[in-house]
Amino acid sequence: MIRFENVTRKYRSSAKPALEDISVEFNRGDFVFLIGASGSGKSTLLRMILREGLPQRGKVTVAGQNLVLMVERRVPHYRRSIGMVFQDFRLLPDKTVYENVAFAMRVIGAPRSAIKKQVMKTLERVALDHLARRYPHEISGGQQQRAAIARAIVNKPAIVLADEPTGNLDPAASEEVMKILRWINASGTTVVMATHDRAIVDAMGRRVVQLHRGRLVRDEAAGSYDPPEGSQAWELLAAEQEKTGLRASDPMPLLTEAVPVTGTDGGQHPAGHDDAPSAESPQQAPAREPAEREAEAGTSVLRRREYQVSFPEDDADAEPDAPRTDIKPSDLPDFDEQGELR
Numbered sequence: 254m255i256r257f258e259n260v261t262r263k264y265r266s267s268a269k270p271a272l273e274d275i276s277v278e279f280n281r282g283d284f285v286f287l288i289g290a291s292g293s294g295k296s297t298l299l300r301m302i303l304r305e306g307l308p309q310r311g312k313v314t315v316a317g318q319n320l321v322l323m324v325e326r327r328v329p330h331y332r333r334s335i336g337m338v339f340q341d342f343r344l345l346p347d348k349t350v351y352e353n354v355a356f357a358m359r360v361i362g363a364p365r366s367a368i369k370k371q372v373m374k375t376l377e378r379v380a381l382d383h384l385a386r387r388y389p390h391e392i393s394g395g396q397q398q399r400a401a402i403a404r405a406i407v408n409k410p411a412i413v414l415a416d417e418p419t420g421n422l423d424p425a426a427s428e429e430v431m432k433i434l435r436w437i438n439a440s441g442t443t444v445v446m447a448t449h450d451r452a453i454v455d456a457m458g459r460r461v462v463q464l465h466r467g468r469l470v471r472d473e474a475a476g477s478y479d480p481p482e483g484s485q486a487w488e489l490l491a492a493e494q495e496k497t498g499l500r501a502s503d504p505m506p507l508l509t510e511a512v513p514v515t516g517t518d519g520g521q522h523p524a525g526h527d528d529a530p531s532a533e534s535p536q537q538a539p540a541r542e543p544a545e546r547e548a549e550a551g552t553s554v555l556r557r558r559e560y561q562v563s564f565p566e567d568d569a570d571a572e573p574d575a576p577r578t579d580i581k582p583s584d585l586p587d588f589d590e591q592g593e594l595r
C-alpha cells in the first residue's frame with residue numbers, strides 16, 4: 254500500500270535531512286505506530302505519504318502510484334484517498350460537527366442525499382450522532398477528535414494517517430479514539446499513527462516503526478514503546494542517552510524521549526519554511542509539543558505518562574457502533590426537505 258525506497262528528505266532551512274535513507278513498507282490493513290523523539294521525522298514521513306513534500310532521493314509509492322512522478326493537478330484527487338487526523342483536531346470552528354464532516358463529502362461533489370446518509374452513519378460510528386448540531390467549541394476535546402476522525406473516514410479512505418491523535422486528550426478520551434482507530438483498521442484500512450504515547454503503544458502490541466534523527470532504527474511486528482533490550486535500536490539509544498548526560502543506570506523507559514530537541518534542527522519549524530501547507534490543509538499552526546516547550550526552557554525531554562491503558566483481548570472485535578440507548582429523539586439533527594440541517 255505504501256512503500257518508501259531509500260528516501261531522503263531535507264528541508265532547505267535545515268542542515269541535516271529530516272529523513273535519511275528510509276526504506277519501509279506499510280501493507281493493506283496494517284496498523285503501524287510511528288514513534289521517535291521530537292524532531293525524529295515522524296510528521297515529515299506522514300506528510301510525504303500525503304505528498305506534501307517530495308524526497309530529494311528515493312521513491313515513495315502509494316497504492317501503486319509513484320508520488321515523485323505524480324503531476325500537481327492529480328494531487329488533490331490523490332489526497333482524497335487518504336484520511337488525516339491531527340493532534341489539534343483542525344475542525345472548522347464556524348461549522349457544526351455535521352457540517353464539518355459533510356464538508357469533506359461536499360468537496361468531492363457527493364450528492365446531497367448521499368452526504369446526509371453517510372455523514373449520519375459515520376457520526377453514529379464514532380458515537381457523535383447526538384451532537385451533530387453542536388459547534389466544535391461546544392464539545393469536549395475527545396468529542397472533537399472523534400468528529401475529526403469522522404471527517405477523515407467519511408469518504409472511506411484506504412489509508413488513515415494520524416499525527417499524535419491522542420496528544421491533547423486525557424486517558425479516557427485517548428482510549429475512545431484508539432478503539433475507533435482500531436475498528437477502522439479492522440475494516441481493512443491501513444492506519445499509520447505517529448505518537449509519543451507509551452501507554453497506548455504498549456497496550457496495543459502492534460507494529461512499531463521507530464525513527465531516530467531521521468533514520469529508521471526499528472521495525473518490529475508486535476512491539477512496545479521501548480526497543481527490546483540488547484537490540485540494535487536499544488544499543489543506539491543507550492549510547493545517545495550517555496551522550497546526552499543521562500546516567501547509564503537511568504531506567505530504559507526514558508530512552509525514547511531522552512533526545513534533546515534544542516538547536517536549529519530541533520522540531521521547530523522556522524518562519525518562512527520551505528514546505529508550505531497545501532491548499533487543502535487547514536491553515537492552523539500545529540499545536541506545539543510539550544517536549545519542544547521543555548526543550549526551549551532548557552530542560553531535557555523526559556516525559557512519561559503515569560497511567561495505564563488497557564485493551565482487553567475480548568474487546569478487539571467490539572462493534573463501536575453498537576446500538577446506543579442514551580439518545581433521545583430530540584437530540585437528533587433535524588433536516589429540511591433539501592437534506593440541510595435546520
Ligand SMILES: Nc1ncnc2c1ncn2[C@@H]1O[C@H](COP(=O)(O)OP(=O)(O)OP(=O)(O)O)[C@@H](O)[C@H]1O
Binds near residue numbers: 265296298519527528
Ligand atoms: N516545514 C519545515 N521546514 C523546515 N524544517 C522542518 C519542517 N518540518 C520539519 N522540519 C525539521 O525536520 C525535522 C523532523 O521534523 P518532524 O516534524 O518530521 O519530526 P517529528 O518526529 O514529527 O517531531 P514531533 O514529534 O515533535 O512532531 C526536524 O528537525 C524539524 O525541525
